[in-house]
Amino acid sequence: MAADHTISLRHAAVVSNTFALLLTVSMVTPLLGLPQLYTGSIVNATLLVTAVVLGPRAAVTLGFLPSAFALMSGQLPARLAPLVPLIVTGNALLVVVFHWMRRRGWWVGVVAAAVAKFCWLFGTTSLLSAAMGLAGPAATLALTLMGWPQLVTALSGGVIAYAVLKPARRL
16 A cells, blocks of 8 residues: 555656646747747647647646746737737647547647637737727737747647657657
């Protein structure tokens, strides 16, 4: 009985430490001031690695923080703060679609999740911009940040996650 208890404590410690490490990566990356293509790719890779290693619930939980840190670091301009809930939802969508579609193959999961996140972010940002009467530079900035870079960073995140997980045979 004591051995079972020790194993479960070790497992809990490994899970906690793994989550803490991935959380740190997802929180620190936006603070580095890197261009969106780098930051987004690393954050998306972290979400996918978390989904594989710790499960989709942990990955969705992790997906709440990067947007707040991107806002604090200036990666996401303050005038676009209303987009944070949309980004958080996009991160959750990336994780859930990837988790669901990965059964059909890694790349099927990555592409489906990337397209879903891109469509969600670009579509909702377009609707929100129109509903708020946003025009000019602010609308252009919002639609640019939530447009094609989201697709590219989600796909790049899938490539990075693959490279991280393949040596550990976690694919």
